[in-house]
Amino acid sequence: MDTRTAITELIHRSGLIMDDVNFKGYLDLCAPDYQYRISAYSPEIRKDMTWLEHDRAGMKSLFDNLHKHNSDKSPITRHISVCTVAIDEQAKTADVVSTLQVFRTTLDGGQTELFAVGRMLDTVALGDDGPLLKARNVRLDTRMLGFGYHIPF
Amino acid sequence: MSRNAVQWKQKPNFPESHYVDTRIYTEEDIFLDEQRKIFNKCWIIACHESEIPTAYDYRTFSHPGGPPLIVIRGEDMKVRTFYNICPHRGNTLLYEPVGNAKRITCIFHAWSFNSTGDCVDISRGKEGYQDRFACKDAGLREVKAEVGFGGFVWVNVDDDAGTLADYIGDAMGLLGGHLDEPLEVFHYHKAIVDTNYKLWHDTNSEFYHDYMHYFNRITGMIQPGYFDRKYTGYPNGHASVGSMAIKYDAYEGSKARGVGWPGLAPGGWVLIDIFPGMTYNLRTSVLRMDTAIPLGPNKLLIEFRGLGLKSDTPEQRAERIRDHNQIWGPFGRNLHEDLLGVHGQGLAMRERTDSKWVIHGREENMTIHDEGGMRHFYAEWSRRMGRDAFNPYGEQTEAAK
Numbered sequence: 001m002d003t004r005t006a007i008t009e010l011i012h013r014s015g016l017i018m019d020d021v022n023f024k025g026y027l028d029l030c031a032p033d034y035q036y037r038i039s040a041y042s043p044e045i046r047k048d049m050t051w052l053e054h055d056r057a058g059m060k061s062l063f064d065n066l067h068k069h070n071s072d073k074s075p076i077t078r079h080i081s082v083c084t085v086a087i088d089e090q091a092k093t094a095d096v097v098s099t100l101q102v103f104r105t106t107l108d109g110g111q112t113e114l115f116a117v118g119r120m121l122d123t124v125a126l127g128d129d130g131p132l133l134k135a136r137n138v139r140l141d142t143r144m145l146g147f148g149y150h151i152p153f
Numbered sequence: 154m155s156r157n158a159v160q161w162k163q164k165p166n167f168p169e170s171h172y173v174d175t176r177i178y179t180e181e182d183i184f185l186d187e188q189r190k191i192f193n194k195c196w197i198i199a200c201h202e203s204e205i206p207t208a209y210d211y212r213t214f215s216h217p218g219g220p221p222l223i224v225i226r227g228e229d230m231k232v233r234t235f236y237n238i239c240p241h242r243g244n245t246l247l248y249e250p251v252g253n254a255k256r257i258t259c260i261f262h263a264w265s266f267n268s269t270g271d272c273v274d275i276s277r278g279k280e281g282y283q284d285r286f287a288c289k290d291a292g293l294r295e296v297k298a299e300v301g302f303g304g305f306v307w308v309n310v311d312d313d314a315g316t317l318a319d320y321i322g323d324a325m326g327l328l329g330g331h332l333d334e335p336l337e338v339f340h341y342h343k344a345i346v347d348t349n350y351k352l353w354h355d356t357n358s359e360f361y362h363d364y365m366h367y368f369n370r371i372t373g374m375i376q377p378g379y380f381d382r383k384y385t386g387y388p389n390g391h392a393s394v395g396s397m398a399i400k401y402d403a404y405e406g407s408k409a410r411g412v413g414w415p416g417l418a419p420g421g422w423v424l425i426d427i428f429p430g431m432t433y434n435l436r437t438s439v440l441r442m443d444t445a446i447p448l449g450p451n452k453l454l455i456e457f458r459g460l461g462l463k464s465d466t467p468e469q470r471a472e473r474i475r476d477h478n479q480i481w482g483p484f485g486r487n488l489h490e491d492l493l494g495v496h497g498q499g500l501a502m503r504e505r506t507d508s509k510w511v512i513h514g515r516e517e518n519m520t521i522h523d524e525g526g527m528r529h530f531y532a533e534w535s536r537r538m539g540r541d542a543f544n545p546y547g548e549q550t551e552a553a554k
Contacts, residue, residue, distance in 0.1 A: 038484060044212075044250045045204050045341045050474055052484045061406025068367040070490045143342050147492035148483050 003131070007094050007124050008082045010131045015078035018151070023063035030056050031125045031132040038152060040118075040140040051140075052152060062152070071150040076104045076115060078153060087126070093134065096122040100138065102153055116142035116153065162509050164549075170528050171514040173542040178349035178511075179504045183538075183545060184450040190537050191429050193218035194311050195389075196320045198431050198444050199234065200224055201458060202304040203337040209253045209268055213237055215454075216310060217350075217430070217446045222296060223247055223257070224306050227268040232300055234308045235270050235293035246293075257293075270295050303332035303433070303440065303460070324391035327423045330416040331435060339474060340459030342483055346492055348499030350430050350447035351534070353455060356491050357424070357432040357443060358392060358526035361515060365494055368479075368486045371403045373422075382521040390428030390533025392526045396421045399437060407479065410437045412472045415462070426526065428533055439477040451503050453495075457481070457488075 001009070010029060017025040034056040040049050054062060079101040087094045097119060104115040118140035125134040138153045165172045177183055199214040199222060211225040221237040223246065237246050239259040246257050246266070256273065257266040265274040272291035275282070297309040299317040302325055307317050314320075325332075346353075356362060360382070363369040373379050378397040386392050398420035402409045413419055414435060425433040430445030444456040459481065461473040480487040502508045513524040513531070531542040540547075 042341045045338050046251060047339060047341075049340055049342075050478065051482045052478055053475060058406060065367070065405060065486075069486060070365055070367075070493060072489070072493055143483075144345060145342075145483050146344060147346055147496045148344070148489040150484065150486070150489050152484060 003087060003094075003126065004085050007085050007087075007096060007126075007131050010124060010133065011082050011096055011098055011120070011122060012080055014133060014136075015080045018153075019075070019077050021075075021151075023060075027056065027060060027063075029133050030059075031127075031134045032056060034059070034133055035135040036138075036152065037136065038138045038140060040143050042143065059152070066150060069150055072147065074104050074106050076102050076149065076151070076153075078102050080120060092126040094124040094126060094131070096120075096124055098122070100153065104149075115149075116140055116145060118142060118153075161507070164543075165510050165512055165514070167512065167514045169541065169543045170532065171524075172510050172512045173531055174545055175502050175508040175511055177534075177540075177542055177545050178352060178498075178502050179450050180545075181450055183540070184447065186538060186540075187429075187447070188218045190539070191534070192216070192447075194309075194314065194537070195429055196299075196307045196309045196314070196317050198305045198442065199298075199308045200306050201336070201338045201442075201460065202232065202300050202306060203335075203460075203463065204251065205232065205306075207253070209255045210251070211247060211254055211257075212251050212306075213247055213249070214308070215446060216308065218310055220296070220310055221245065222308060223293075224298065224308070225254070225257075225268050232298055232306055233269060234296040234298040234306075235266075236296065238294070239264060240272070240291050240293065241275075264291065266293055303328070303442075304336050305442070320389055321391070321427070322388050324387040324389075324393060324427065325425060325433075327393045327395065328425060328433060328435060331414060331423070332440075334415055335463040336440065336460045337463040337465070338458050338460050339470060340457070340477055340482070342457050343454055344457070344483075344492060345448070345452065345454050346496050346499065347451055347503070348453050348495040349451055349502070350445040350453045351530075352495045352498045352502075353443070353445050353453055354426065354430050354432070354530065355527050356495055357434070358426050358530055359522075359524055360394065361522045361524065362491075362494065365490050366487050368404050368407075372399050372401055372407070373397065376400045376403070380520055380522070384519045384521075384523060384526045384529075386525065386529035390530050392426045392529050394424040394521070394526070396423050401437070410472075410476055412438045412469050412476075414438060414440075426530070428530065436480075437476065438473050439481070441477070441481050451499050 036054050038052040080098045082098045084097045100118050100120050102116040105112040121137040123135040124131045200212040205226045208228050214222045223235050223237045244261040263276040267273050270293040272288040299307050382395045401407050422436045432443045434441040440460040442458040446454040459477040513527040515524040517523040519525045535542050
């Protein structure tokens with residue numbers, strides 16, 4: 001598999017594996033120095049906002065604590081389209097820009113609604129064992145999320 | 154023992170101040186009455202001064218009583234508020250939520266207004282109106298506005314309303330000295346939930362629901378001092394909850410807060426509810442402000458703001474943002490649970506579900522699990538509405554006659 005295809009598959013697999021609520025599998029796709037972030041721009045206060053920010057250990061804690069919280073159990077699905085892949089051979093990294101649509105499906109009846117749209121801005125580490133997620137910024141256009149959600153996109 | 158239909162509808166065996174009829178959450182006529190008698194009479198937070206820092210900056214606001222508003226800072230740096238309605242053909246004057254406008258010009262027919270609400274130009278005015286109508290007849294409708302209590306911009310659409318200071322009274326006492334430094338909004342988002350605004354304010358007025366929050370149980374409820382926190386009620390329906398030391402590092406993956414707040418003890422937490430739907434929530438390093446804007450009896454828009462100190466270094470601000478997000482961000486541990494709770498109430502209490510009563514009966518010497526905060530709110534609600542919350546249509550009085 002060529003590098004570009006491997007990177008694209010990594011990005012898509014990261015969405016599928018989160019849709020499957022396989023948090024260990026997700027963390028296995030992440031480099032040890034992984035940084036995750038959800039951000040958005042607020043035109044109302046004219047400021048960039050960070051809504052969630054964790055390193056790999058922080059993501060693991062978040063996942064480990066989930067079952068102790070009261071959460072909406074409706075499954076969500078992440079529809080990711082990889083748009084650009086810029087490989088830096090020297091730095092052994094790649095910057096990837098994808099568009100993201102998140103849908104939520106109710107448990108009772110299975111009605112699906114669009115939950116959020118945005119972009120995923122990923123940095124991928126290119127190691128000998130294949131690509132790993134090094135940093136992800138989920139840049140949301142949607143800022144109204146109703147009663148919200150506990151699991152990151 | 155489960156109950157049959159008659160038993161389900163029987164009045165709870167509590168004093169009438171200790172329960173409410175759920176129709177106050179569901180009936181359209183009561184909601185319209187609330188807009189007239191409560192929201193159009195009370196001081197409401199429209200935005201924060203840091204959102205309009207320079208001359209001619211404006212912010213739009215959908216007032217819960219109905220009128221769309223413009224909050225604008227004048228050349229003299231004074232903040233004023235006007236209806237966002239052109240007096241000519243009723244068009245919206247400013248469409249964006251925020252901006253800067255030395256002149257407010259209606260896109261429809263180019264009538265122009267300045268930041269003090271004066272009409273300064275009517276296009277081809279003389280030709281169309283001759284001497285019958287001119288700029289002096291076409292000013293914007295001004296609404297009372299004051300900046301205070303942490304730099305928030307408060308508005309009151311009642312021309313006869315008293316001052317903001319009179320409305321708040323002593324209710325902000327617990328935050329005295331904590332809001333003296335200039336603040337800055339770093340977080341803003343809205344949520345629309347199918348629920349009644351009072352149910353959201355109730356959630357901010359009682360801590361018994363800490364059972365819903367794992368984070369609060371671990372860092373607060375099982376820690377020393379939790380059950381010493383007390384509610385205090387103030388005139389006009391406001392209430393406050395005293396502080397304790399939250400043990401943030403008791404939650405796995407969390408840590409003791411590094412930055413504090415002027416005058417607040419480490420790990421401190423003070424909450425003040427302002428009638429009818431605003432809450433100051435100062436939790437150790439971050440001030441959160443909720444503004445409840447009802448859109449209907451079972452539809453609520455909540456504005457969430459997170460604030461730090463204007464003097465924050467980038468490192469301090471980043472830490473406040475992290476603290477805020479852990480529990481209160483859109484993906485935070487507590488906010489989702491709170492919203493899920495009132496969403497569930499909205500589901501169960503919407504029209505024709507045969508819900509009947511909500512009980513506010515806990516008495517624990519006004520300490521943290523006492524439901525006196527809600528009782529205090531509904532006493533004021535009943536006074537302003539001219540209806541008893543336990544008997545909003547006067548049926549029990551009629552039956553007694």
